[in-house]
Amino acid sequence: MTWVERRTAAAAVRDRGAAMRLESVTKAYGRGPGAVTALDGVSFEVPRGSFTAVMGPSGSGKSTFLHCLAGLDRPTSGRVLLGDTDLGRLKESALTSVRRERIGYVFQAYNLLSALTVRQNITLVPRMSGARVDGAWLRELLERVGMTPYADRRPNELSGGQQQRVAIARALVTRPDAVLADEPTGALDTRSGREVLRLFRQIVDETGQTVLMVTHDPVAASYADAVVFLADGRIAGHLPGPTPELVAERMARLGDR
């Protein structure tokens, strides 16, 4: 497929509705006077094939938002849907399979296993559940994240940016419905951080993958198609076509300095 055909295919995927959805989600921690409402009636759709950034002041509910979408946290009320699957209706074992097979995760810490090679780290999760990873797909993934020459190296022989690119390949290996990234550039220097962001952008544009990323950095957010802002556990705005300046301005208005 040519690059133009791939972009057209990615746009067609994008038109197919929401990859993930929160419907009136409330999440409270604790009970009684000490209770904290981390999310307060949040409804939001993550469009399929899009790159969405989540921003908000400290304590505004970003991690809780991500954890509810990931099925890592169960909401106190409301529904979380991955495609047509209502996560709240799943038993723990089914939810574990959904988390393993249909969602990819990228964190600030790369969490690679030091005893394993790059190739083994990428294929570990499917191998643990007894699945075979197709050789052609593994080669494509290594190529896509620029790690083909390092496939047999171990994490301690790689830079932070390279380790994060391995973590991205690992997140993509099951061809998940969505990739959730929590501060993926938080531990990286500016240049490696930008490379990781460009990689996310490319993956979304060329393969129609859905990516949702929590970040504190307006420049990082500007790589996304749109930014959703949270404040006090509620949606406080939505900015399509973000630029670093527009994002910083919105954040300043939300009281983040």
Ligand SMILES: Nc1ncnc2c1ncn2[C@@H]1O[C@H](COP(=O)(O)OP(=O)(O)OP(=O)(O)O)[C@@H](O)[C@H]1O
């Ligand atoms: N396990 C928990 N128990 C009690 N309160 C919690 C728990 N997790 C989060 N909270 C509270 O819920 C609110 C939202 O927290 P959350 O971590 O989602 O915010 P955030 O926007 O990700 O913050 P930050 O940018 O500082 O990481 C905060 O007031 C926090 O103290």
